[in-house]
Structure formats: C-alpha cells, structure tokens
Amino acid sequence: MADKKKLSVEEMLAACRKQDGGGNAGPTAPPSGDDASSKKTAAAESKPAKVAKEAPASSGAAAKPADRSKMSVADMMAAARGEKAGGGKPAAAAASAQSESTAQGGTDAGAKSGAKEKAAAAKGGDKAAAAKPAKGPAAPASATPTKSPAALDTASILSAVRSGAKPGPVSKSEVPTRAKPAEEKSKKIAVPPMPDKPAYAVVRPTGNVVATETRRSFFASVNAKIVGSSLALGFASLAVTHVLWALGLARFMFPNILTEPPTRFKVGFPDVLGLGQVDERFKAQFGVWIVKAEYEGQPQIFAIKSVCTHLGCTPNWLEAEQKFKCPCHGSGFYKDGVNFEGPAPRPLERYAIRVSDDGQLEVDKSRVFHEELGQWKDGSSFVPV
C-alpha cells in the first residue's frame, strides 16, 4: 500500500501499457531513480512466482495479464495474493484483461475472482474513475493511471463524496470497513474438492452396531448418561427443595396460636342494661362499648367500636357530659356514636351484635357497620329492645 503511493506517473503509464499490450510490453518501466517499486515491477515480469511476495498490488494485477497465455498455478496464486494485498478493485482495464483470461476457460481461483471483478467493473461502468476511490485505497492509482492520487480532479472527488465514500488517505479506524471487500474476495478462492478416499480408508458399515462399542466407550457413554441425568436431577431437586422451603417459610410466618382476645365474645344478658346506659366493662380488653340507647327514635342495644374515626385514638365515655370524647384532638360523639364536634369526619363504627342461643348478647368484631353508609339499619348491627 505504502509502495503504491510512491508510484510515479511514468510507472503507472508503463503499467497501463503492459496491460494494454499484453505480454509484448517487456520491461519498459523507466528506471526512475531509486524507486523500488519499478524494480519490483520488472522483477515481477521476469519471475512471476515472486510477485506475490514482493510486488505491490497494482504491479501484481498488471503482471497477470502479461503472462496469461502461460498461466501456471503459481501465477494465479500470486495474482490472487496481489489482489488481496492491493485491497481495492483493479482498474477497469485490468478487469477487462482478466475477463479475457476468464474467456480462455480458466477455472482456477484467480480466474474466478477475475470474473467477479469483471462484473464489478461493468457495474461501475463509465463512472469507474469516480467509483474506484470508494472501493479501496489502492484504486486511485490503478483506476486513473495517468494521474497521481493527489491529483484527483474535482468531478471525481465530488462524485466520490456523493457516493458516500471518503477519498484520500485512510485512517486506522477506517481500515476495517475499507479492507472488507478484499477479505471477501480472498474468501472466494475456491478450495478444490477432496480426492476420493482410498478403499482402505472407507469405514465399512458393520451389521452389528454394538460390536463397534468397546467396553471402554460403553462405560464412557453410560457414565455420561448417568452424570448428565444426575446433574439435571440434582439441580431439579435443589430447585424443588428451594420452592418447598420458600412455601414452608411463608407458612412459618403465620402463627397457629394467637394470644390476643377472641373476636367473638359474650357480654351478658340484655336485661342487665338500663335504657341510656353505656357499658364500659369490655372497653379495656375488647375495645367495645355496649350501649342501650335510642337511635333515630328506636331503642336498641348496639356495640360501638372504641376507635375514633379521626385518627384512631381511643375516646372516653364522659358520663357527666353524656358524650364520647377523644383525648387526642377533641372529637365528640353522642351516646349513639354520631359525631357532633371536633375533627372526626363520621360517626363511630359498630360491631355486629346478636342474641346468642343462651340468651346472652354476643359481639362479633369481624363485622363492622358504618353509619354514613346506611349500614346501621342492618339488623346485625343492633338488637332491638
């Protein structure tokens, strides 16, 4: 690559002449001072086998058509390597020259890749000069043999920009993207098919399959099966154990015995209470007042939950003032539980109450009745007197 940029105009012309004139060009490259690549070009013609190692890509591409009449395998390999080293597509002229070699019926790798290039060159068509810089860093030199890479004309630069490619020097970060076509091409070198196996190398199928299994391989396969299955079994049982433990721990967190008072309890006979009386005996343990009073003109017995409807404090029954008064924020409730002062937004709540089979009142704290929801009309929320 680096050598390519050192090519002078004369050398490029010489290379073109060689491509055009086939094999009769001879070593016409003018020896321009100390330019190594020109010497290499001459060497490439005289010793084609060395081209791949020494000559830059364009020289390799140029050398190939010169010797195409007597192409050996080494020549084709050298040509292929040269293309790979060159990276980009060869010039349109080179492609056409290679297409001739393809027409000659060459089925080797170099010819095949040459055919591919022909298609690419045909696609490029008349704008080949502009398209080449996009295809590879090597292209400008060989595509526009009469110009040095630095002397690109404005039209070709513009078309290169329009085609989305960046002409000119390649930074390291761009190398992977640009070198790609060359790699693809190198992959396309066909590998000749393997020769048929000699008779002694062909494995003859035996009638008895078990017979091919030695004792050692038998135990190996059995071992693999056992280990594989036991590994799966081990992880499966581990997973099952974890799930069972998770379920067991979830159950563990729910105690089977509670030390708190029961939610259903008896509070004595209804006759014991006088009308208008608030029974405070069950407040401390169960959090409930048993009240025999009138609610909306109906005398009844009901169980009031001793939790303020404001923020959940426990109100006190003030016998002298005949009201429930919350010590926290001053909410006040009538004897029937309806709020009348302070921040409490709604009446106290009732628990379910009924007369049990033995005639005693029984409170069920699992059911709650809200006055504002009309639930105090529910027959379970009171015992009529």
Add this chain to the structure above:
Amino acid sequence: MPSLSEIIRESQIWKSIFRHPMPVDRRNRIVVMLTNFFLHLHPVSAKKQGIALSYTWCMGGVTFFLFLIETITGVLLMFYYRPTLEWAYSDILALRDVTSLGLMRELHRWGAHAMVITVWLHMYRVFLTGSYKPPREFNWVVGVILLLLTLLLSFTGYLLPWDQLAIWAITVGSNMARAHPVLGHEGPGAALLTVDGIDMITNASDARFGLLGARFVGEETLNRFYVLHCVAIPLAASLLIAIHFWRVRKDGGISGPL
C-alpha cells in the same frame, strides 16, 4: 428480533447491577470477580492444588455455610421465642409442636453441633498442613478467636430452652468463673483485693456475677445470654469472619505452600 434474555441483559436495570458482560473470556471473568461484592471475596485465580478437596476438606467453607444456616434459622426462631421465665420454655415447646415448619429449631440445634465439629476439623486441617506458619500466623489467631466465639455461641444458646438441662449446664459452666484467678471470688488472688479488710471480689462482684447478671442463673441471665447469643457474639463473629477471609487472600491465598 431480540430474544427475551437479550432484552433483559440490555436493559438499564440489568446493566446497573451487573456492570460487565457475561464472563466468557478471561478479562471478563476477572472483572466480574472484582466488581461483584460477593464474588470479590474469592481471588480471581487460585492454585489448583490449593482448592483440592482432599487438601482443604472444605471445612472452613462448611463452617461458614453452617454459620449462615444458624443465622437464618436463628432469626426465624426469634420471631416466636420470648426470653422470659414465663414464656421461654413454652415457646420452645410451641416451636416444635404448634408452629408450622416445626423442624426449624432442630435445624438450628443440629447446625450448631455440626458447626462446632467442622470448626475443629478446620483447625485440625490448618494445623496438619502447616497453614498457621508465617505469614499466616495472625490469621491463625483470628481463627482461634472465632473458635472461641463458636463455643460461646453454643454455650449461650444452651440456656435459651430454659429447661433443667439448660439451667444446670449454665450453672456448672459458669461456676468455672468462680475459680478465675483474681477475678473469681473463689480463685487464687481474690483475697488480695481487699480494702480496709473488706473483700472487693465477692460472689456479687466477680466475673461470674458479671456473666450471669445475678448470683444464680435466673431471668437476668436468660435475658443476658439471649442478647449475647443473638446480637453481640454473632456481630463479633461476622466481623472476624470478614477479616479471616480477607487475610486468607492477603496472606497468599487459600492454603498450600507459598
């Protein structure tokens, strides 16, 4: 169309937790070990011989595993156990007979027995392989303290069932503190600490009294042992275990010649 695992592994949640790609190559294996809190306890590479089971017996690892078992089951037991004279014994019975998953206490008990055994075997192995020698001598000392803490955990846990066995075992065990030189009121030198003819070391001021919180094993002792067993000693053991593991790495890796 990305697969579900790709969607998960490309998500911000996943990336915020796991900072590095799957450990498929050497570099990622190293950084995964270094950047994971749990894995960074391990070295990124260890000598093959150093982790041979026939060499290490994995007794330190098993001991740590049992410590984790004891911690988890112990926390679960604390949900149901009350260290009071009224409830301690009946709570122990209820843990077996009433609570679901009644083998929790058995796990804790058998795990404690096993931990004492494995910690001794670990010490035995370290001794046989000469792993107590410099530069590992400090870690040996840490290990001896951990052994003592393990035994103290067993001793304090022994009292908590609050049955006759527990009470008399602690009575007998703590009686040894009576004979402690100077600090025990029956030990040698106790009589030396007298001020104006009054003994300073008595059965109400010696080491045993400080341990039991009383002259005899009682409710104060139960509460004291409960706090020691559930909080104080496990905290100290956790700290020392962390130091122990750290020093294993810093002093030349797991066992084996340096």
